[in-house]
């Protein structure tokens with residue numbers, strides 16, 4: 557007798573994670589996949605940001621990332637770069 561057990565306690569998201577973003581330059585709104593985003597975590601709030609390239613006008617956008625955003629992005633599989641501050 558086979559027991560088809562589903563791993564308990566783990567809820568995996570199915571499909572690609574999509575993040576909504578807006579461009580401050582051309583003011584267009586769009587959805588980005590996790591691989592289109594970069595997250596940089598530095599030693600301070602000023603050096604912690606996420607960035608992406610606007611698919612409409614091609615400008616690189618950089619926005620500050622708070623704790624909640626960091627959580628969302630890292631949880632969604634966004635590539636994270638940890639910056640080392642020279643202190």
Ligand SMILES: [Zn+2]
Pocket residue numbers: 579580581582583584610611612613614615
């Ligand atoms: Zn744009």
